Amino acid sequence: MKMFVFTLFLFNVTLGQVASDSIKKTTFQKVKPFIIPSALITFGVLGIESDGIKSLNAEISAEVKEHIDQKLTIDDFSQYLPAASVYGLNALGIKGKHNFKDRTIILGTSYLLLTSTVMPLKSITKVDRPDGSSNNSFPSGHTATAFAGAEFLWQEYKDVSVWYGISGYLVASGTGFFRMYNNRHWLTDVAAGAGIGIVSTKLAYLLHPYISKLFYKNENHKSSTMLLPFYNGKQGGFGFAMQF
Secondary structure, three states: HHHHHHHHHHHHHHHHHHOOOOOOOOHHHHHHHHHHHHHHHHHHHOOOOOOHHHHHHHHHHHHHHHOOOOOOOOOHHHHHHHHHHHHHHHHOOOOOOOOOHHHHHHHHHHHHHHHHHHHHHHHHOOOOOOOOOOOOOOHHHHHHHHHHHHHHHHHOOOOOOOOHHHHHHHHHHHHHHHHHOOOOOHHHHHHHHHHHHHHHHHHHHHHHHHEEEHHOOOOOOOOEEEEEEEEEOOOOOEEEEEEE
């Protein structure tokens, strides 16, 4: 229960800061986009202590191991596919909601929020992985990355075609499935990772009007550089991006 309070506090603080400066809306309208991801996070957090949910985790893990004979590592790559698709579609001439610079700032913000949430939770919760290889199972970093990218794809291209967003969420769901398929995560790890990924990107879009001001101080400067945080389930770090 302490972890539940900690997680909700982490997101509520950020949401409160955004809401104070945003256009007035009804409470439900502001909260509605976060209901499903918050439910996923809550389910995952409750699973840390709940014997009933732990039993469900074990049953699903046992079922997977019984009917699947070999592991596939597609999830190591599919976690990045939804986000990469945004840049791929734009390269093909299918324009999304934002230009290269703005969408990269948004994605970088999302990954920063994601990494600063996933990595501390892994260290604090110390949940054993199903295969017993380590005790940093909760939450799933691969799944968080995949769903952050899926929400990114949805936000950028939902007005062009909802099928772009749907396909991104299908890939993200497949990534989560393969994390369990490969006996690397429990259902609760995947659920929490999905929720964290979605919330991270939603918050990145809400924060973008404020964060973008830091990158647009000199409008006449034609080139831009930035550091992009990343997390691959095992390691976190930064990548370098430049636009001329």
